[in-house]
Amino acid sequence: MEAVLNAMTTKTKAIYAKRLKDTDYNNLVQKRSVPEIASYLKNETYFRDSLDGINEKALHRGQLEILIRNDLIIRLSKILRYAFGSKATGFTDTIATQSEINLIQTVIRSFVIRDYDQVVAKLPVIIESHITFDLKAIVACRSFDELLSVLKGTPYHDIVERYAKTDMNDFDFTGLDQELHRYYYQRMQDFVRNSFKGEDREAVEELFNTEVELDNISKIYRLKKYFNASPAIIRSLITPIYSRFSKKDIEDIIEHTDADHVFDRLMDSSYKNYIKEVNFLYIEHTTKMINYNMNKRQILFSSDPNLVLYAYMVLMGIEIENIIDIIEGVRYKVPVDQIKRMLIY
Amino acid sequence: MSIVKMKFASVISDHEHLDAMLMASSRSGLLHPELAINIINEDNGGKVLNEENNYSDYLNNLKNLANSIGLTIKEREDSSKSYSKEEIESFIKDLSKDIELSSCGEDVLLTEDDRKALDKLSECDFEALHSCQYMHFDFGRLPLDSYKKLSYADNKTVETCILHSNSQYHWVVVATSNTFYGDVRKLLNSLFFEEIRIPNIDVHEVISRYEERLEDIYAFCLRNDELYHLYDYVTIMDDKDYTLSGFIPANKEEEYRAAFKDIPVTIKLEDPSERPDLKAPTLLKNNRFFEPFEMFVEMYSLPDYKDFDPTVFLGITYCLLFGIMFGDLGQGFLLFLGGTYLYDIKKKKNKLFGIISRIGIFAMVFGFLFGSVFGDEEILVPVHQTLFGTEHKLIEVMDGSYTMILLGGAVAIGMILILVSMGFNIYKNYKRKAWGELLFSTSGVAGFIFYSYVIFAAANMVLLGGNVLTAPFIIIFVVLPFICFLLKEPLTEKLEGKPMTPKEGWPSFIMQGLFEMIATILEYVSNTMSFLRVGGFILSHAGMMLVVMTLVGMTGVAGPVVFVIGNLFVMGLEGLIVGIQTLRLEYYEMFSRYYDGGGKKYVALASVR
Numbered sequence: 029m030e031a032v033l034n035a036m037t038t039k040t041k042a043i044y045a046k047r048l049k050d051t052d053y054n055n056l057v058q059k060r061s062v063p064e065i066a067s068y069l070k071n072e073t074y075f076r077d078s079l080d081g082i083n084e085k086a087l088h089r090g091q092l093e094i095l096i097r098n099d100l101i102i103r104l105s106k107i108l109r110y111a112f113g114s115k116a117t118g119f120t121d122t123i124a125t126q127s128e129i130n131l132i133q134t135v136i137r138s139f140v141i142r143d144y145d146q147v148v149a150k151l152p153v154i155i156e157s158h159i160t161f162d163l164k165a166i167v168a169c170r171s172f173d174e175l176l177s178v179l180k181g182t183p184y185h186d187i188v189e190r191y192a193k194t195d196m197n198d199f200d201f202t203g204l205d206q207e208l209h210r211y212y213y214q215r216m217q218d219f220v221r222n223s224f225k226g227e228d229r230e231a232v233e234e235l236f237n238t239e240v241e242l243d244n245i246s247k248i249y250r251l252k253k254y255f256n257a258s259p260a261i262i263r264s265l266i267t268p269i270y271s272r273f274s275k276k277d278i279e280d281i282i283e284h285t286d287a288d289h290v291f292d293r294l295m296d297s298s299y300k301n302y303i304k305e306v307n308f309l310y311i312e313h314t315t316k317m318i319n320y321n322m323n324k325r326q327i328l329f330s331s332d333p334n335l336v337l338y339a340y341m342v343l344m345g346i347e348i349e350n351i352i353d354i355i356e357g358v359r360y361k362v363p364v365d366q367i368k369r370m371l372i373y
Numbered sequence: 374m375s376i377v378k379m380k381f382a383s384v385i386s387d388h389e390h391l392d393a394m395l396m397a398s399s400r401s402g403l404l405h406p407e408l409a410i411n412i413i414n415e416d417n418g419g420k421v422l423n424e425e426n427n428y429s430d431y432l433n434n435l436k437n438l439a440n441s442i443g444l445t446i447k448e449r450e451d452s453s454k455s456y457s458k459e460e461i462e463s464f465i466k467d468l469s470k471d472i473e474l475s476s477c478g479e480d481v482l483l484t485e486d487d488r489k490a491l492d493k494l495s496e497c498d499f500e501a502l503h504s505c506q507y508m509h510f511d512f513g514r515l516p517l518d519s520y521k522k523l524s525y526a527d528n529k530t531v532e533t534c535i536l537h538s539n540s541q542y543h544w545v546v547v548a549t550s551n552t553f554y555g556d557v558r559k560l561l562n563s564l565f566f567e568e569i570r571i572p573n574i575d576v577h578e579v580i581s582r583y584e585e586r587l588e589d590i591y592a593f594c595l596r597n598d599e600l601y602h603l604y605d606y607v608t609i610m611d612d613k614d615y616t617l618s619g620f621i622p623a624n625k626e627e628e629y630r631a632a633f634k635d636i637p638v639t640i641k642l643e644d645p646s647e648r649p650d651l652k653a654p655t656l657l658k659n660n661r662f663f664e665p666f667e668m669f670v671e672m673y674s675l676p677d678y679k680d681f682d683p684t685v686f687l688g689i690t691y692c693l694l695f696g697i698m699f700g701d702l703g704q705g706f707l708l709f710l711g712g713t714y715l716y717d718i719k720k721k722k723n724k725l726f727g728i729i730s731r732i733g734i735f736a737m738v739f740g741f742l743f744g745s746v747f748g749d750e751e752i753l754v755p756v757h758q759t760l761f762g763t764e765h766k767l768i769e770v771m772d773g774s775y776t777m778i779l780l781g782g783a784v785a786i787g788m789i790l791i792l793v794s795m796g797f798n799i800y801k802n803y804k805r806k807a808w809g810e811l812l813f814s815t816s817g818v819a820g821f822i823f824y825s826y827v828i829f830a831a832a833n834m835v836l837l838g839g840n841v842l843t844a845p846f847i848i849i850f851v852v853l854p855f856i857c858f859l860l861k862e863p864l865t866e867k868l869e870g871k872p873m874t875p876k877e878g879w880p881s882f883i884m885q886g887l888f889e890m891i892a893t894i895l896e897y898v899s900n901t902m903s904f905l906r907v908g909g910f911i912l913s914h915a916g917m918m919l920v921v922m923t924l925v926g927m928t929g930v931a932g933p934v935v936f937v938i939g940n941l942f943v944m945g946l947e948g949l950i951v952g953i954q955t956l957r958l959e960y961y962e963m964f965s966r967y968y969d970g971g972g973k974k975y976v977a978l979a980s981v982r
Contacts, residue, residue, distance in 0.1 A: 091565040
């Protein structure tokens with residue numbers, strides 16, 4: 029099995045080699061409109077197949093984003109052809125979980141804004157076979173009762189039930205989002221624990237825990253900087269998963285560190301090895317950069333198929349965000365150098 | 374069997390006759406044009422012709438308008454008259470107004486797929502769609518995944534019909550009642566529906582009214598659009614002389630002049646040597662037998678205009694080596710038959726068919742000498758006995774005692790070919806007056822002397838038992854050439870009157886040179902041994918056919934079927950392998966010694982209608 033799975037490493041690395049490079053990013057940021065970006069992606073990059081046949085001039089940027097995101101799922105399924113029944117195939121289920129959470133959040137928001145078309149637009153049709161509830165029924169939901177009946181038998185039922193209300197004016201969206209996220213992280217942890225063994229498991233776990241920890245740091249920074257949130261609120265909104273910071277360190281940051289020093293603490297930690305130059309733009313840019321460099325190191329030097337695949341998915345997620353940043357930047361006529369600074373590659 | 378001699382032709386006209394001149398030149402099909410930017414320099418003060426080409430836009434507009442009413446424009450040779458830009462613009466405006474064509478985005482051009490979908494929709498009659506009182510119809514592109522999403526939505530209020538699809542979209546017509554139209558439209562927008570407005574016209578009436586004029590204007594615009602593309606080749610001299618320059622075959626001079634007989638132009642012809650700033654294009658000319666082999670030369674790189682054409686040598690050696698490796702009278706005959714039918718009779722353009730036909734002849738010749746017909750090694754025995762007076766066959770490929778002869782023969786052929794290649798290299802450098810390369814390089818005179826001596830010494834020792842490996846011979850034929858190889862660069866500099874001292878200093882130069890000597894010796898050995906494959910493939914071909922014939926014997930009544938399939942299999946598999954291996958020998962062992970390529974292909978200006 030190990031020898032067979034090496035094919036998956038090779039395939040992942042081969043597909044990774046086709047990623048967008050410096051030249052592509054330099055060319056993309058120079059474009060002056062979304063059709064030009066679509067045309068470049070279609071003609072000059074590996075998105076060729078996914079964008080083949082599009083009418084660049086009429087293409088909506090939202091549809092372009094969907095096609096790019098779908099392309100990652102198609103690539104994942106291509107890689108998983110080499111998984112030969114290994115538990116790595118569960119990666120698709122974790123993506124489905126994320127899509128399910130996004131859809132549930134959209135449905136609940138539609139109760140407030142009364143825009144049910146958005147639910148139809150957000151349907152994850154590309155992985156519909158992995159979705160655990162009835163899509164046709166969820167599209168028709170107009171109340172919590174209907175939603176709970178659709179979610180019956182799924183882990184989401186109990187979470188949503190705890191927040192269900194008839195009066196949506198004081199609905200606790202943050203709490204629900206946080207709880208759904210926690211569920212996702214829990215699902216990911218279970219997947220890693222149950223699917224992989226030994227060093228393989230430890231390495232994937234480390235990458236995953238780091239991602240969550242960096243997300244926590246970003247949250248702490250933002251909650252302190254912009255919301256002046258109390259330690260109790262911060263504690264309730266972060267996920268209790270730790271990697272390079274101990275639980276004690278995080279507690280210390282929550283209790284005693286002001287926002288500006290949160291960044292200093294990050295730069296004083298072992299994470300500093302993953303930042304080439306300290307160029308603070310916004311906190312997520314830094315944490316994503318760290319995450320990017322950690323995963324890039326794994327994909328370049330590791331030969332472990334699951335680790336390489338995990339790193340690939342993270343890196344490609346960041347690539348998609350880069351493209352979306354470029355699309356938004358070009359659309360709102362942000363200066364080229366400013367768009368470039370936002371990109372992580 | 375050469376590179377066609379060229380003339381540099383400049384045709385000069387005034388602005389009034391510019392278009393006529395360009396058309397005449399392109400219709401002649403003789404000119405390989407040079408871009409104006411290549412002609413212009415500070416000395417001649419030429420300018421580029423910068424004129425905005427509106428005709429591309431006109432063509433697009435006309436195409437879109439025609440598409441929107443489901444009209445396929447029939448292309449004409451020429452328009453019945455000339456149209457001013459104002460006339461064309463006014464026509465487009467009138468037609469657009471009648472069709473009321475507009476898409477969601479202002480600059481959205483309709484594609485071929487849009488046209489197909491509109492064609493299909495036009496079967497419903499656009500007017501009928503618009504005249505419904507309680508129903509509303511929308512038409513456009515819906516992304517595939519959006520279509521799927523739509524199927525999850527409440528479908529009681531909307532009906533869709535797919536008219537056409539590609540890898541990204543369904544072209545759909547969406548029907549809904551006026552009551553639900555607002556909601557449906559909102560849903561469609563959130564699903565990135567790209568609307569194409571349904572033309573609000575009687576298509577047949579519009580077609581009959583505009584078709585004739587539209588096609589005429591289209592033909593006019595098409596001709597002018599093509600003409601505008603030729604402006605890139607026009608240089609303006611002294612603000613009044615519009616010059617089209619390029620290369621024509623020297624022997625077509627009169628024909629080219631005749632193309633301008635009714636146009637007041639001045640034609641100036643120069644020898645390419647008078648224009649060292651421009652690289653003359655290469656047009657190969659070979660007789661019917663060798664012409665297909667030009668494909669292999671082009672694949673590697675065309676020869677420079679000033680060099681020689683290697684096609685004939687390549688053709689002969691390719692046929693010879695392939696014939697030896699694929700020697701079978703029957704299979705060769707089939708190759709010859711197939712290749713000749715496709716290339717010479719059916720006139721297929723792919724030169725590979727011509728090559729197959731030619732190599733088939735040589736496969737037959739060597740098949741006859743090896744006494745092999747479709748793998749049958751006995752059938753020609755009586756013929757050989759009668760013709761050559763041999764006991765059995767002339768060459769017994771499968772007889773162990775012949776193995777070394779075959780391999781030795783293959784290496785001997787390789788040696789001769791390498792020597793001939795060196796000869797070509799010497800000739801090439803003589804023509805270029807590159808004395809250093811000619812005298813001191815490993816494929817020059819020094820290399821030729823060394824390699825011939827080694828061959829002679831080896832042959833003398835093996836065949837006659839003699840020994841010419843004595844000190845004086847070794848000094849003259851081995852040491853001296855090696856000193857030439859080693860000091861090639863300084864000696865070349867000396868011949869050119871420059872100082873001999875290498876840039877990196879003598880010690881470093883000598884050290885580097887000594888290592889290069891080792892590589893040179895290995896190269897001679899590996900180049901020669903590379904030809905062993907020729908002998909190897911004779912044996913492999915015979916071996917594979919032996920397997921086929923054994924299988925034929927074992928399969929009883931199914932024998933003829935196995936015989937046919939086996940032969941076809943060997944022909945396909947081995948034909949391909951031998952073809953590639955021979956090409957490898959041509960490129961690596963021979964071309965690398967005498968051929969540089971780097972030529973520019975002669976491409977005559979495409980004819981403007």
